[in-house]
Amino acid sequence: MPIEVNGKMFETDEEGYLANINDWEPGVATVMSKEDDLELTDEHWDIINFLREYYEEYQIAPAVRVLTKAVGKKMGKDKGNSKYLYGLFPYGPAKQACRYAGLPKPTGCV
């Protein structure tokens, strides 16, 4: 189902992931999070931007374990743990944050 962001339509797949990663703009994350009744804070954006950088470098969306470790390395142990990340993204940090970031569903996610 396509989503509408600032008057523009964006194609998504059957699970709500953006069809074309290059279409992404920050408004996509805002609209998607509103549908989940989630207010995006700077802490959310840190993870979303981190995922986009990760994809840019490696061309994949990382599995949750890999994301957790990588966040811990870049932003410190207090953020690189499941409790913190699930606190921000209750539907699963890799799955939900990747969707907001316009990335495909992480490889290995079911």
Added chain:
Amino acid sequence: MSEIVKQFLYLNRRAPYGTIYAWESLEVVLIGAAFDQVVSLAFLDDGVFQLTKQQDTTGIGMKNFSPTYAALGDYDVKKIFVERESLEERGLTIDDLQHLTWEDEDDDWAEKDSITVVSRAEMAALMDDADVIFSF
């Protein structure tokens, strides 16, 4: 009851593009590694081309997935074997391949090499030692 951890070896023998084997293999490896499978990768025959630097796929309309090999370290894939004879037969050396590393969390994130060049005989021994082999 002790848990038996099986050693998985993924063989990559084909050129990176033209068929889907190389990308499929990499995806299966990432999925397995995400579930804590103990995996080793082996590159031989035309498979050694998968690891070459500076791949450019603009002319063939396929995604250049070679940057993804650099993420293997993040997935704790630390054992990547490349067959020396396969490199030599194709006029390649280790310097033509990406420098793949993993970071040792217990050693202050020290970067360690993932790739080991092995002889054909050593490659045969690796296959012999593996519990499960996937050939792509």
